[in-house]
Amino acid sequence: MGKGSKASKARKSAGRSASGRIPNDVYEAEIFRLQTEFVKLQEWVKHTGARIVVVFEGRDAAGKGGTIKRITEYLSPRVARIAALPAPTGRERGQWYFQRYVEHLPTRGEIVLFDRSWYNRAGVETVMGFCTPEERALFLHQAPMFEQMLIDDGVLLRKYWFSVSEEEQLRRFRKRLHDPVRQWKLSTMDLESVYRWEDYSRAKDEMMAHTDTVVSPWYVVESDVKKHARLNMMSHLLSTIPYHDVARPTVHLPKRPVEAAGYQRPPRDHSTYVDDHVATLLGDRE
Numbered sequence: 001m002g003k004g005s006k007a008s009k010a011r012k013s014a015g016r017s018a019s020g021r022i023p024n025d026v027y028e029a030e031i032f033r034l035q036t037e038f039v040k041l042q043e044w045v046k047h048t049g050a051r052i053v054v055v056f057e058g059r060d061a062a063g064k065g066g067t068i069k070r071i072t073e074y075l076s077p078r079v080a081r082i083a084a085l086p087a088p089t090g091r092e093r094g095q096w097y098f099q100r101y102v103e104h105l106p107t108r109g110e111i112v113l114f115d116r117s118w119y120n121r122a123g124v125e126t127v128m129g130f131c132t133p134e135e136r137a138l139f140l141h142q143a144p145m146f147e148q149m150l151i152d153d154g155v156l157l158r159k160y161w162f163s164v165s166e167e168e169q170l171r172r173f174r175k176r177l178h179d180p181v182r183q184w185k186l187s188t189m190d191l192e193s194v195y196r197w198e199d200y201s202r203a204k205d206e207m208m209a210h211t212d213t214v215v216s217p218w219y220v221v222e223s224d225v226k227k228h229a230r231l232n233m234m235s236h237l238l239s240t241i242p243y244h245d246v247a248r249p250t251v252h253l254p255k256r257p258v259e260a261a262g263y264q265r266p267p268r269d270h271s272t273y274v275d276d277h278v279a280t281l282l283g284d285r286e
Contacts, residue, residue: 027227034234035074042079042111044243049108051155054237055117058162059200060190061172063223067162067230068113081106084115097121097139098146105155118143122207127199128192140210147216156241157216160233161204162223166197 022030045052056064072080083104092100098118106112121139125131131139150157164172173194176186193200212218219236223229 021225022227022231027231030231031070031227031234034231034238035070037238038071038234039074040245041238041241041243042075043246043248045111046079046109047246051106051108052111052241053106053114053150053155053157054111055114055119055157055159056162057116057119057123057160058221058223059164059169060193061169061176061185062162062164063221063226063229064115064162065185066226067233068115070230071113071234075111079109080111080113082113082115083117097135098142105150118146119207119211122211123200123203124189126203127196128189140207143211144213144216147211147213151215158237158240159216159218160221160237161208161218162221162229162233164223168224170194 044050056068058064068082072082081104083101085100085104088100101114101118104112104114118139121131121136122143126136147157173186173190176182208218219233221229221233221236
């Protein structure tokens with residue numbers, strides 16, 4: 001082994017804890033750096049009129065939502081939108097399958113992150129029997145053509161599959177069960193996925209076989225360690241888009257204007273203020 005390889009291994013080991021996981025301080029620094037790059041990407045999208053679609057798929061509790069949250073944390077909701085569609089209505093069930101997803105595609109200068117997407121048909125709808133075998137077969141035939149149309153029209157399409165182990169998924173479900181702010185994430189449909197692990201695996205394998213194409217490939221994100229998954233996915237997405245810094249006009253804060261002569265602020269008792277909850281908390285600590 002050459003000196004270069006040894007040095008490279010030393011650098012990698014220095015950035016990891018004894019457990020093999022990235023230390024919190026390194027993670028926080030890198031996630032902020034990547035978020036800063038996403039702000040640059042946003043400005044490039046606005047400047048060039050680019051249209052970006054990012055598909056997030058994977059098993060329940062695989063870490064898709066947490067990654068989306070970190071990507072959009074500092075972005076403008078006018079530029080970066082999250083599309084997380086509910087179950088289709090009766091009217092939508094009568095439409096061409098892709099129709100309701102088309103409505104959420106970006107216009108010029110927008111980014112849309114699909115927290116689950118048209119691939120519901122190849123996953124939960126297939127496993128739970130919400131679609132017929134014929135509908136599923138038609139989807140697997142049409143999906144590559146649908147995505148080719150988006151790409152031909154200039155849309156930058158990226159597809160990510162978050163891969164979580166059976167043991168880690170179950171651990172996250174148990175954690176959600178006792179977490180008052182995350183219990184809403186645990187549904188009866190999620191619990192079904194525990195009993196249908198192999199069915200979902202077979203459905204995913206067939207989906208990949210039909211839709212992992214040269215022009216629209218799937219990128220698999222190992223997500224048993226959420227922090228690693230976020231950094232890996234975010235870094236990869238940025239690396240696939242040829243964005244660059246966009247010149248912004250220099251902004252100078254003006255001097256504070258002189259208050260208009262004779263203005264007086266109305267008395268406080270003319271307005272209704274919220275209670276000082278913080279003062280109550282601090283008083284309880286004393």
